[in-house]
Amino acid sequence: EILMTQSPATLSVSPGEGATLSCRASQSVRSNLAWYQQKPGQAPRLLIYGASTRATGIPARFSGSGSGTEFTLTISSLQSEDFAVYYCQQYNNWLSITFGQGTRLEIK
Amino acid sequence: EVQLVESGGGLVQPGRSLRLSCTASGFSFGDYAMSWVRQAPGKGLEWVGFIRSKTYGGTAEYAASVKGRFTISRDDSKSIAYLQMNSLETEDTAVYYCTRDFSSSGSGITFLDYWGQGTLVTVSS
Numbered sequence: 001e002i003l004m005t006q007s008p009a010t011l012s013v014s015p016g017e018g019a020t021l022s023c024r025a026s027q028s029v030r031s032n033l034a035w036y037q038q039k040p041g042q043a044p045r046l047l048i049y050g051a052s053t054r055a056t057g058i059p060a061r062f063s064g065s066g067s068g069t070e071f072t073l074t075i076s077s078l079q080s081e082d083f084a085v086y087y088c089q090q091y092n093n094w095l096s097i098t099f100g101q102g103t104r105l106e107i108k
Numbered sequence: 109e110v111q112l113v114e115s116g117g118g119l120v121q122p123g124r125s126l127r128l129s130c131t132a133s134g135f136s137f138g139d140y141a142m143s144w145v146r147q148a149p150g151k152g153l154e155w156v157g158f159i160r161s162k163t164y165g166g167t168a169e170y171a172a173s174v175k176g177r178f179t180i181s182r183d184d185s186k187s188i189a190y191l192q193m194n195s196l197e198t199e200d201t202a203v204y205y206c207t208r209d210f211s212s213s214g215s216g217i218t219f220l221d222y223w224g225q226g227t228l229v230t231v232s233s
Contacts (some may be wrong), residue, residue, distance in 0.1 A: 034219035043223035094216025095169050099153040
């Protein structure tokens with residue numbers, strides 16, 4: 001099973017600033033990496049797939065990068081609605097998927 | 109508009125069974141693989157399993173933690189996916205989400221573009 005490790009566990013950032021979240025895979029997943037956002041009491045929402053492609057309706061301040069084992073989600077100029085938990089997910093073999101443990105992005 | 113609505117959650121004793129349903133609308137249900145993902149209280153996301161489209165045999169794959177206890181099935185005529193959960197354990201307590209795979213090929217699992225609102229399953233005596 002491919003393990004996904006996210007860091008940091010919690011990130012404190014002021015509104016208007018940028019944030020960088022990291023995700024590492026235990027083995028190469030090529031570009032088969034997605035990011036989700038989850039707010040309290042809500043289902044997760046797809047943000048990024050293919051490591052860097054924004055899903056429909058996702059603002060341009062969200063960007064993804066990386067390939068292989070190292071991935072980054074960058075949020076520029078944080079808005080109040082961006083404070084949430086973010087998960088990465090790999091889908092390298094089309095038979096199973098695994099999620100990272102999540103990064104909580106909180107207001108500083 | 110794509111909608112996924114889960115139902116069937118509730119309180120169940122350890123060792124008993126429960127069946128969840130996911131009613132889909134707004135897309136060609138039979139073309140897509142469908143997955144279940146769960147989230148224990150205050151915890152992260154855990155993939156449970158998925159079922160392929162009938163084009164690819166309608167077969168299912170499961171996470172190791174539920175294999176042999178949980179079964180995913182589908183009724184394309186009703187646009188419903190099911191999660192049959194047997195031999196439930198307290199560790200199965202979670203919100204269970206029904207999700208749609210992004211790819212309309214229906215052959216495997218990739219990433220999940222639509223999620224239901226979730227249904228809570230509590231396993232306790």
